[in-house]
Amino acid sequence: MTIAHVPVLAAELIEALELSPGDTVIDATAGGGGHARLAAERIGPTGTLIGIDRDPTAAERFEELAGQAPCATRFIGATFVEGLRALRDEGVLADAVYFDLGASSMQIDARERGFSYSYDAPLDMRMDPAQQLDARTVVNEWDERRLAQIIRDYGEERYARQIARAIVRARAAAPIETTLALVEVIAAAQPAPARFAAGHPAKRTFQAIRIAVNDELGQLDTALPLAWQLLAANGRLAAISFHSLEDRRVKRFLADRATGCTCPPDLPVCVCGGEPEAELPRRRATFASPGELAANPRSASARLRSARKLEVGA
Numbered sequence: 001m002t003i004a005h006v007p008v009l010a011a012e013l014i015e016a017l018e019l020s021p022g023d024t025v026i027d028a029t030a031g032g033g034g035h036a037r038l039a040a041e042r043i044g045p046t047g048t049l050i051g052i053d054r055d056p057t058a059a060e061r062f063e064e065l066a067g068q069a070p071c072a073t074r075f076i077g078a079t080f081v082e083g084l085r086a087l088r089d090e091g092v093l094a095d096a097v098y099f100d101l102g103a104s105s106m107q108i109d110a111r112e113r114g115f116s117y118s119y120d121a122p123l124d125m126r127m128d129p130a131q132q133l134d135a136r137t138v139v140n141e142w143d144e145r146r147l148a149q150i151i152r153d154y155g156e157e158r159y160a161r162q163i164a165r166a167i168v169r170a171r172a173a174a175p176i177e178t179t180l181a182l183v184e185v186i187a188a189a190q191p192a193p194a195r196f197a198a199g200h201p202a203k204r205t206f207q208a209i210r211i212a213v214n215d216e217l218g219q220l221d222t223a224l225p226l227a228w229q230l231l232a233a234n235g236r237l238a239a240i241s242f243h244s245l246e247d248r249r250v251k252r253f254l255a256d257r258a259t260g261c262t263c264p265p266d267l268p269v270c271v272c273g274g275e276p277e278a279e280l281p282r283r284r285a286t287f288a289s290p291g292e293l294a295a296n297p298r299s300a301s302a303r304l305r306s307a308r309k310l311e312v313g314a
């Protein structure tokens with residue numbers, strides 16, 4: 001069965017990208033190709049769509065899309081850092097680059113891949129199944145301090161220390177091999193009121209482990225400047241985030257480009273002479289409409305931010 005991924009904030013993303021016939025567009029997180037399909041229609045027969053994804057399933061989806069797309073297409077099976085770097089080194093100039101961050105529904109709903117706390121599966125969580133580091137290694141081999149740190153920093157979990165300690169204790173008896181075995185350890189480490197509070201007790205810890213396994217924040221920090229370099233003058237950069245750790249990075253990156261000035265905030269006047277490189281069409285993030293929220297619960301945490309690259313010296 002083909003599991004569908006419903007693209008979030010699709011109309012809003014396409015509007016922010018301001019695509020025209022003939023544009024070169026880079027979809028840095030091609031996934032199921034929902035956004036890419038819409039972008040392809042906008043850029044038409046003279047346009048070029050480049051998709052990047054580290055998951056081979058996305059490559060298959062992109063191949064299907066390429067067979068029907070009205071534009072030229074190309075797929076790069078790699079992390080977006082590697083893909084964007086390769087494109088920059090080739091001298092590609094893009095009119096638009098966009099990210100739809102995190103895992104796809106195809107990944108989360110593929111039970112055997114171990115992304116979900118709702119199904120029992122081996123601990124995996126790799127977006128690229130050829131990658132060496134998986135969730136089993138993180139859970140069974142990382143020391144208690146490092147586990148507590150990622151659970152706190154990437155999961156924003158209040159009981160991070162208690163959960164890390166419980167994991168280390170449990171694995172001393174026998175390795176934790178499956179998602180549900182891990183869920184049990186995580187739930188038992190929290191006081192009863194937290195266990196029964198809103199949201200699944202393992203949600204934040206699973207998010208943290210997934211982010212660590214896939215180095216999601218490190219990837220984003222390196223990819224944003226690469227994407228910016230790849231943009232032609234007047235090019236558009238857009239990113240959809242699903243949690244505040246990603247959104248804060250995107251927001252800061254775009255705000256820094258829009259400010260230009262890199263002086264410490266306590267200096268009374270600017271001495272660096274930095275010029276703005278970006279225009280932000282909206283200061284605030286765009287959220288899903290009530291209609292989309294009702295149709296696709298995944299859109300509830302989605303936030304879109306975008307910027308236009310200004311012509312240097314203009």
Ligand SMILES: C[S@@+](CC[C@H](N)C(=O)[O-])C[C@H]1O[C@@H](n2cnc3c(N)ncnc32)[C@H](O)[C@@H]1O
Nearest residue numbers: 007029031032033034035054079080100104219
């Ligand atoms: C939310 S989905 C994108 C869905 C897509 N926009 C659509 O409409 O179907 C995110 C995709 O990005 C990929 N991905 C996430 N981080 C990545 C990275 N650092 N490098 C390459 N691909 C990445 C995942 O494998 C996943 O397929």
